Amino acid sequence: MVKPWRTLATRTVAKTPIFQLDAHRRVSEHSGREGEFVTLSCTDWVNVVAITPADEVVLIEQFRHGTARSTLEIPGGMVDPGDRDPAVAAARELREETGYVAKTLVHLGTVEPNPAIMGNLCHTFLAEGAERTAEVELDAHEEIEVLTVPAGELEALVRAGRIRHAMVISALHFWELHRRG
Amino acid sequence: MVKPWRTLATRTVAKTPIFQLDAHRRVSEHSGREGEFVTLSCTDWVNVVAITPADEVVLIEQFRHGTARSTLEIPGGMVDPGDRDPAVAAARELREETGYVAKTLVHLGTVEPNPAIMGNLCHTFLAEGAERTAEVELDAHEEIEVLTVPAGELEALVRAGRIRHAMVISALHFWELHRRG
Numbered sequence: 001m002v003k004p005w006r007t008l009a010t011r012t013v014a015k016t017p018i019f020q021l022d023a024h025r026r027v028s029e030h031s032g033r034e035g036e037f038v039t040l041s042c043t044d045w046v047n048v049v050a051i052t053p054a055d056e057v058v059l060i061e062q063f064r065h066g067t068a069r070s071t072l073e074i075p076g077g078m079v080d081p082g083d084r085d086p087a088v089a090a091a092r093e094l095r096e097e098t099g100y101v102a103k104t105l106v107h108l109g110t111v112e113p114n115p116a117i118m119g120n121l122c123h124t125f126l127a128e129g130a131e132r133t134a135e136v137e138l139d140a141h142e143e144i145e146v147l148t149v150p151a152g153e154l155e156a157l158v159r160a161g162r163i164r165h166a167m168v169i170s171a172l173h174f175w176e177l178h179r180r181g
Numbered sequence: 182m183v184k185p186w187r188t189l190a191t192r193t194v195a196k197t198p199i200f201q202l203d204a205h206r207r208v209s210e211h212s213g214r215e216g217e218f219v220t221l222s223c224t225d226w227v228n229v230v231a232i233t234p235a236d237e238v239v240l241i242e243q244f245r246h247g248t249a250r251s252t253l254e255i256p257g258g259m260v261d262p263g264d265r266d267p268a269v270a271a272a273r274e275l276r277e278e279t280g281y282v283a284k285t286l287v288h289l290g291t292v293e294p295n296p297a298i299m300g301n302l303c304h305t306f307l308a309e310g311a312e313r314t315a316e317v318e319l320d321a322h323e324e325i326e327v328l329t330v331p332a333g334e335l336e337a338l339v340r341a342g343r344i345r346h347a348m349v350i351s352a353l354h355f356w357e358l359h360r361r362g
Contacts, residue, residue, distance in 0.1 A: 002242050002251040002326055014195050014202060016219040018298065021195060021202060024246065028324060035322045037246035038197040040221075061183050064296035065205065065218035070183040071296045109339075111347040114294060115245035115252045117199065122347065141216045143209060145183050158290075159358060166292040166303065166347045173354040177340060 003030040005037075018042055019118075038117070045113065045122040046090040047076030047167055049175045050100050050130040056148035058100050058130055063143065072157065073168050075100075076122075090125040096137040098146045103129030109174035113167060124171040126178060184211040186218075199223055200299075219298070226294065226303040227271040228257030228348055230356045231281050231311040237329035239281050239311055244324065253338065254349050256281075257303075271306040277318040279327045284310030290355035294348060305352040307359060 005026035014021040019042035027034045050058040057074070064071045077093035079086050087105050094100055108124045138144060149157070154172060157163045163172075186207035195202040200223035208215045231239040238255070245252045258274035260267050268286050275281055289305045319325060330338070335353060338344045344353075 002244050002324065004244055004250070005246070007249070016202075016204075018219065021197075023197075026246070028244075028322075030324050033322065037322075038199065039247045063183050063185055063209075064293075065186070065207070066220045066299040067293055067296040068185070068188070068300065069296075070185070071293065109345075110342065111345050111350060112245075112248055112252065113347050115248040115250075115346055118247040119249065141209075141214065141218075143183065143211050155358065158354075161291065164290075164292050165296055166294050166351045169292060169351040169354050170347045173339075173350050173357075176354075176357075177336065 003028065005029065005035075008034070013038065040118045042078075042118065042120050043081070044079040044086065044120050045076060045167070046079055046086050046093060046125060047074050047122060047171050048090050048094045048125050048127050049074055049108065049171055050094055050098070050102055050127040051151065052100075052130050052148060055151045057151050057154055058094070058098050059147050059149060060097055061145045061147065071165055072163050073165050074171055076167070079123075086123040087125060090123070090127070094127055094130070095134045097142070097144055099132045099134045099136045100127075100130040100146075101133050102127030102131075106178075108171065108178050111167060111170045122167050122170075124167075124174050126175060184209065186210065186216075189215070194219065221299045223259075223299065223301050224262070225260040225267065225301045226257060226348070227260060227267050227274060227306060228255050228303060228352050229271050229275045229306050229308050230255055230289065230352055231275055231279070231283055231308040232332065233281075233311050233329060236332050238332050238335055239275070239279050240328050240330060241278055242326045242328065252346055253344050254346050255352055257348070260304075267304040268306060271304070271308070275308055275311070276315045278323070278325055280313045280315045280317045281308070281311040281327075282314050283308030287359075289352065289359050292348060292351045303348050303351075305348075305355050307356060
């Protein structure tokens, strides 16, 4: 069993609208060694594999500021403090980003987006019977294009590197495990 | 096609041993809207699905400072500035973290770990014929336990949430696509 590091002190280094940067002074219960470790605190996230009645998957394309280029993804976003359940956030983000509303919503799996530096989780949901029945409602800086692709074509997009967002590929893996039963 | 945001100015907000925090003033070529976006700059990463001659996968368990708990992962680490190729980093990280050295190393796929806030890539490699023939060499703050599990048991570890690091699950997805051919 790996022994934990105990936190001696934490100070906040910076705050941004999306995350807070914290520096933790920690001591290893294994070696007694001390160090300072910088982490990002932010809310949990959700993403959604949304399937239409025609067995198409709802994708979005948007400019991403980390890579400074556009990325092909599944819809998703932040769990708000008021959300009683990540499923509420999943349904909302799907609707707001794409206008799609699903008949059913099932939790497929949860990942740690980056346990080395972030403490949050990303929950993946499967939204079946998704139809475009609502208005898109984007946040101030969101510019999103919505598209659908036949479910059977997703694998080729991953193999070609067109879909290469780690949390999206994790979501597709969970979906595959789900279908395998 | 999604239009990009053009960078007007960039300033560095904070630096840590692992990443640099930058704030970018950008203008949307779609809407003309301006905003400030904070990103993390850091080196590319690698991770490695290493398989022994007995068809076992090499895993590591280590305390992770983002989540402040221990995580079950595949080996991996940072691409150093002097690495002429990510494969060099993959072989080194596998050897240093676990003592395993592989007969072959094949690139399986590449993800963007978090395109919303990070610009780097994580490259996944398959290392076959991996045997424990070298000494483990850990960095100052690394405390790692090495274990092997039969390849056929990995899926159960993912389903049970014991493996839930997004980049590890992405790596396992690439490995599955690779085996599927």
